[in-house]
Amino acid sequence: MTENSSTPTAGKRSMVDAAYSELRERILHNIMPPGQSALEEELALQLGMSRTPVREALIRLANDGLVDIIPRRGIRVREVTARDIREINEVLGCLEVQAAERLAARRPGEAEIAQLEEAVRAMDDALEAEDMIAWSRADYRFHCLIIDLCGNRHLAETARLFLDKAHRSRLLTLPYRTRPVYSNVNHAAVLEAIRRGDSQTAGEIHGAHKRRWTRELNDIIDRMDVASDSDSHPVD
Amino acid sequence: MTENSSTPTAGKRSMVDAAYSELRERILHNIMPPGQSALEEELALQLGMSRTPVREALIRLANDGLVDIIPRRGIRVREVTARDIREINEVLGCLEVQAAERLAARRPGEAEIAQLEEAVRAMDDALEAEDMIAWSRADYRFHCLIIDLCGNRHLAETARLFLDKAHRSRLLTLPYRTRPVYSNVNHAAVLEAIRRGDSQTAGEIHGAHKRRWTRELNDIIDRMDVASDSDSHPVD
DNA sequence: ATCTGTTATTATGTATACACTGAAATATCA
DNA sequence: TGATATTTCAGTGTATACATAATAACAGAT
Numbered sequence: 001m002t003e004n005s006s007t008p009t010a011g012k013r014s015m016v017d018a019a020y021s022e023l024r025e026r027i028l029h030n031i032m033p034p035g036q037s038a039l040e041e042e043l044a045l046q047l048g049m050s051r052t053p054v055r056e057a058l059i060r061l062a063n064d065g066l067v068d069i070i071p072r073r074g075i076r077v078r079e080v081t082a083r084d085i086r087e088i089n090e091v092l093g094c095l096e097v098q099a100a101e102r103l104a105a106r107r108p109g110e111a112e113i114a115q116l117e118e119a120v121r122a123m124d125d126a127l128e129a130e131d132m133i134a135w136s137r138a139d140y141r142f143h144c145l146i147i148d149l150c151g152n153r154h155l156a157e158t159a160r161l162f163l164d165k166a167h168r169s170r171l172l173t174l175p176y177r178t179r180p181v182y183s184n185v186n187h188a189a190v191l192e193a194i195r196r197g198d199s200q201t202a203g204e205i206h207g208a209h210k211r212r213w214t215r216e217l218n219d220i221i222d223r224m225d226v227a228s229d230s231d232s233h234p235v236d
Numbered sequence: 237m238t239e240n241s242s243t244p245t246a247g248k249r250s251m252v253d254a255a256y257s258e259l260r261e262r263i264l265h266n267i268m269p270p271g272q273s274a275l276e277e278e279l280a281l282q283l284g285m286s287r288t289p290v291r292e293a294l295i296r297l298a299n300d301g302l303v304d305i306i307p308r309r310g311i312r313v314r315e316v317t318a319r320d321i322r323e324i325n326e327v328l329g330c331l332e333v334q335a336a337e338r339l340a341a342r343r344p345g346e347a348e349i350a351q352l353e354e355a356v357r358a359m360d361d362a363l364e365a366e367d368m369i370a371w372s373r374a375d376y377r378f379h380c381l382i383i384d385l386c387g388n389r390h391l392a393e394t395a396r397l398f399l400d401k402a403h404r405s406r407l408l409t410l411p412y413r414t415r416p417v418y419s420n421v422n423h424a425a426v427l428e429a430i431r432r433g434d435s436q437t438a439g440e441i442h443g444a445h446k447r448r449w450t451r452e453l454n455d456i457i458d459r460m461d462v463a464s465d466s467d468s469h470p471v472d
Numbered sequence: 473a474t475c476t477g478t479t480a481t482t483a484t485g486t487a488t489a490c491a492c493t494g495a496a497a498t499a500t501c502a
Numbered sequence: 503t504g505a506t507a508t509t510t511c512a513g514t515g516t517a518t519a520c521a522t523a524a525t526a527a528c529a530g531a532t
Contacts, residue, residue, distance in 0.1 A: 014307075014515070039483070050517045051484090056295055063299040065390075071250075072484055072524055087390040090334070098330040154301075154323040154401075158394060165390075250485070275513070286487045287514090308494060308514055 015049050019057035022047060027066050027077055028164065030171060037076040064161060066168075082221045085169040089217055092166050093210035095159040096143065099150035101203035104194040106151045116145050116191050123184050135180065136170070142187055146206075176220040182212060251285050255293035258283060263302050263313055264400065266407060273312045300397060302404075318457045321405040325453055328402050329446035331395040332379065335386035337439035340430040342387045352381050352427050359420050371416065376403070378423055382442075412456040418448060 013021075023043070026032040044054045058075055061067045068076045119142040126135035140163075147159040186209035193202035249257075259279070262268040280290045294311055297303045304312045355378040362371035376399075383395040422445040429438035 016515080041483075052516055052518090055484095056292065056515095059292055059295050060299060063296060072522095074483070084390070087388045090338075090388055091331070091391050091394060094330055094334040095327070098326070102326075152323045152326055154320070154398075155327050158327060158398075162390075162394075252485080277513075288486055288488090291514095292485095308492095310513075 015053040016056045019043075019047050019049065019053050020060050023057055023061060024064075024066065027061070028167060030168075032077050034077050034079045034168075037070075037074055039074045065165060080169050080172065082224070084165075085173070085217065085221060086214075088162055088165045088169065089214060092159065092162040093207070093214065095155060095162060096146060097203050097207045097210065099147050099152070099155055099159055100190055100194070100206040101199045102150040102152055102155070103146060104197055104202035105199040107197045108149055108194065112145075112149050113191075113195055115149075116142065116194070119145060120184070120187050120191055123187065127179070127181070127184055132174075136174070139180070139183065139187075140167070146190075172224065173217065173220050176223060178216075183209070251289040252292045255279075255283050255285065255290050256296055259293055259297060260300075260302065263297070264403060266404075268313050270313050270315045270404075273306075273310055275310045301401060316405050316408065318460070320401075321409070321453065321457060322450075324398055324401045324405065325450060328395065328398040329443070329450065331391060331398060332382060333439050333443045333446065335383050335388070335391055335395055336426060336430070336442040337435045338386040338388055338391070339382060340433055340438035341435040343433045344385055344430065348381075348385050349427075349431055351385075352378065352430070355381060356420070356423050356427055359423065363415070363417070363420055368410075372406070372410070375416070375419065375423075382426075408460065409453065409456050412459060414452075419445070 023032070032038070040051045040054055040058070043058075044051045047054060058067060058069060062069045062075075066078060068078050070076060119138050122138035123135055123142065126132070126138055143163060144160070147156050147163065150156055186205055189205045190202050190209070193199075193205060259268070268274070276287045276290055276294070279294075280287045283290060294303060294305060298305045298311075302314060304314050306312060355374050358374035359371055359378065362368070362374055379399060380396070383392050383399065386392055422441055425441045426438050426445070429435075429441060
């Protein structure tokens with residue numbers, strides 16, 4: 001009877017949903033670290049339910065690429081290799097650029113602009129205060145907003161998935177990162193282009209930002225000792 | 237993740253896999269047309285298995301965006317609205333451009349180039365013979381190859397999903413299409429850029445091709461009478 | 473001692489059983 | 503007749519039971 005109330009979102013969710021979000025949280029927050037294996041029954045016991053809803057949740061998690069289901073041998077939290085980090089970052093980059101262009105082209109309303117402004121301001125404040133946790137959260141919020149407001153549901157859904165995948169690698173790379181001063185400048189510039197409805201500039205700046213980040217990421221990965229999974233650097 | 241084996245080398249598929257691919261085929265080939273609803277038990281009966289594997293297959297199909305699971309009222313094959321067609325096409329476009337760039341940058345080997353050449357040749361032959369079915373298949377093969385060979389697994393997997401989604405709308409738009417002479421020219425040019433390892437040109441041509449197709453698609457959609465789902469044309 | 477064939481175990485994959493929910497259908501009342 | 507309350511009922515959501523396959527343990531032989 002593990003009443004695990006880590007998710008304060010109390011609603012009329014089915015047990016499958018409960019299992020899904022709980023396990024997802026655990027994986028995203030490294031409570032279940034990459035490589036860890038588990039048994040369906042064990043998880044069911046922990047979550048206080050039978051195997052059936054756990055199984056169904058696991059299928060969704062496998063679809064999201066967070067766990068591997070090994071045919072008769074239970075499940076494993078998927079490892080994040082250097083290659084994965086690079087690949088995920090590449091896909092996310094191209095989706096986000098598209099989202100930024102799309103968002104600018106659709107001329108969002110004042111309320112939406114205000115949300116973006118708030119996120120940028122929060123990032124500036126956090127950087128000033130040297131509060132990297134707060135900065136990271138605000139950065140995440142900004143990217144989420146670009147994605148969610150872009151007006152293309154399919155794009156938003158897919159990009160959101162990759163943003164979450166990227167979050168897992170962020171945890172690995174965070175200690176290696178330098179002060180993200182460029183990020184703030186770029187985000188402000190992107191926002192300005194969006195406000196003007198200048199789709200092309202929004203895309204270009206966001207793209208340049210992403211490429212710079214990709215280079216930095218490659219340096220970080222080289223300094224880290226993660227499994228490389230036989231991958232050569234992508235050419236920029 | 238889910239080993240999407242399009243290869244006919246059927247090993248020992250579990251019943252879940254069988255249900256998944258069977259239902260997927262039915263939906264993709266319009267045997268179960270959009271909007272059609274069904275009951276789990278009914279499908280289980282048709283497929284000669286119990287509800288459990290069918291349910292699990294349905295979860296995956298829902299994740300792929302092919303069906304909607306209505307909480308207590310069974311499942312429905314998802315409708316393809318005009319908005320969906322446009323959105324899917326947009327995402328696929330941006331992923332494919334990235335894949336083309338990536339592939340060119342990667343300098344694929346002779347064997348891989350040969351596969352692409354074969355597809356282009358098949359397209360030319362089919363166009364000459366006015367065999368639109370064969371053309372469509374070769375076109376599909378070409379796009380699959382660009383995606384599968386790009387070297388980024390995550391990109392490939394995601395793009396593949398969207399290619400399949402696009403396939404469904406292709407069925408709707410096919411009767412409205414004009415002779416795809418531009419496609420063949422473009423594909424040949426992309427292939428040439430890939431052969432030279434000219435990543436930028438490959439991306440540009442493929443992108444231009446996609447944009448032209450997007451315009452044509454918008455015209456087609458206007459002429460069709462599909463549910464529009466309150467969507468304005470994306471700005472190009 | 474190592475290798476191999478057999479048995480035993482164990483967790484999954486699938487089937488079935490059951491409870492709960494939401495809606496259609498019927499009944500009751502104004 | 504129309505509106506509302508009640509009942510019924512079909513179908514999902516969840517739990518449990520069972521069969522199967524894969525591995526681990528073990529014994530016997532070389």
